[in-house]
Amino acid sequence: MSLPDGVERRSFDDRQRLATRGDPVYGEPTDGPWRLWDAGRSKLGAMLELGLDTGLSGGESVLYLGAASGTTVSHVADFAGPTYAVEFAPRPTRDLVDVAAARPTLFPLLKDARRPETYAHVVESGLDVLVQDVATRGQARVAARNRTFLDPDGRLLAAIKARSEDVTRDPSAVFEDVLDDLRGSYEVLETARLDRYHDDHLAVVARPRE
Ligand code: SAM
Numbered sequence: 001m002s003l004p005d006g007v008e009r010r011s012f013d014d015r016q017r018l019a020t021r022g023d024p025v026y027g028e029p030t031d032g033p034w035r036l037w038d039a040g041r042s043k044l045g046a047m048l049e050l051g052l053d054t055g056l057s058g059g060e061s062v063l064y065l066g067a068a069s070g071t072t073v074s075h076v077a078d079f080a081g082p083t084y085a086v087e088f089a090p091r092p093t094r095d096l097v098d099v100a101a102a103r104p105t106l107f108p109l110l111k112d113a114r115r116p117e118t119y120a121h122v123v124e125s126g127l128d129v130l131v132q133d134v135a136t137r138g139q140a141r142v143a144a145r146n147r148t149f150l151d152p153d154g155r156l157l158a159a160i161k162a163r164s165e166d167v168t169r170d171p172s173a174v175f176e177d178v179l180d181d182l183r184g185s186y187e188v189l190e191t192a193r194l195d196r197y198h199d200d201h202l203a204v205v206a207r208p209r210e
Contacts, residue, residue, distance in 0.1 A: 003048060005058030006079025012036050018045055020078035023102040026071050039197045042072040043133050043159035046197035052190055052205055055155045056080075061127045063149050065113040065142060066134035068092045070099035070106075076131065077106035084123045088112045113142050116149070126151045132158040137165055140181030147185050147208050155207055156186055162200040171200040178202075185209055 003009070009016040012029050018037040028036045039045040047054055058079045067073045067085035069092040077083040077100075085100070086109045087093045093110045100106040111119045113134055127149050134142055139160050150156070160178050162171035179188060186206035194201040 004054075004056040004060075004079050007037070007048065007056075007058070007075075008034065010034050010036075018048060020075045022074065022078035025074045025099050026069070037075045042075065043194060043198055043201060043203065044072050044076065044131055044157060046194045047157065047159075047192070047203045047205075049197070050192055050194070050203070052192055052203055054157055054205060056129065056157075060129045061124065062129045062131060063123055063127050063146065065130070065132045065146060066136075067096055067108065069095035070108075072133065073106065073131075074099050074103065077103045080129070081105060082124070083107065084109060084119075084127075086111050086113050086119065113146065114138070116146050120148075123149055125149050126154075128154050130154065130156045130158075132156065135161040135164045139164065140178045140184075143182060143206075144185040150208050152208060152210065155205060158182075158204040158206070159194065159198070160202045160204060162202070171202075175202045179204070182206060 010019040010031055019034040020037055021033045024035050037045045039049040059081045062080045062083045064073045064085045067087040073085045083106045096108040100108050109119050130150050162174040165174045188206045190205040192203045194203050
């Protein structure tokens with residue numbers, strides 16, 4: 001699957017790895033203007049490494065839920081258009097604000113992704129992409145509530161963490177339940193286990209139901 005414009009494979013330590021162009025954020029290796037996008041530290045990076053059909057081509061408008069300190073969303077802002085980054089923990093959001101200082105199209109929001117009505121006045125609707133990596137219970141519900149921001153032809157790119165739903169159950173069973181819930185508001189287009197990079201995580205590509 002092709003990579004979005006602004007994402008390339010470049011040689012780091014004699015291996016071809018993903019890279020974007022932008023200011024370094026987390027001590028990642030650089031090659032001129034390019035900085036390594038480490039799939040081991042980024043579920044979206046892992047989705048691209050594994051060749052999922054994310055639909056990303058570069059320049060998209062993005063709502064990113066679970067931005068943490070900005071590791072992944074900084075790469076997204078390097079190749080995407082306006083990128084709204086929601087995180088509810090104050091400490092990582094402080095780092096995220098620093099990351100955004102060098103990226104004029106990245107907008108950090110200290111908000112709870114379970115309550116989209118609290119940022120609906122800031123985030124535009126008709127967005128191209130909703131990226132979700134919240135690692136919290138009720139991941140399907142979070143995606144359902146934020147569907148309102150997506151264009152009908154938009155894409156949900158979600159990383160579902162089994163242990164956030166139930167530490168005691170078999171991850172495959174958890175994923176089936178989450179997918180069942182997701183299907184109430186999305187058509188699931190593709191799924192893939194991310195275990196090569198992230199234990200007990202499922203990647204989901206979906207589009208909003210009419
Ligand atoms: N996506 C990040 C990255 O790749 O750089 C890592 C995200 S980390 C796995 C999950 C993040 O989601 C945490 O920072 C956590 O505070 C945040 N989170 C969990 N529940 C949330 C919620 N309801 N609203 C906003 N952020 C939430």
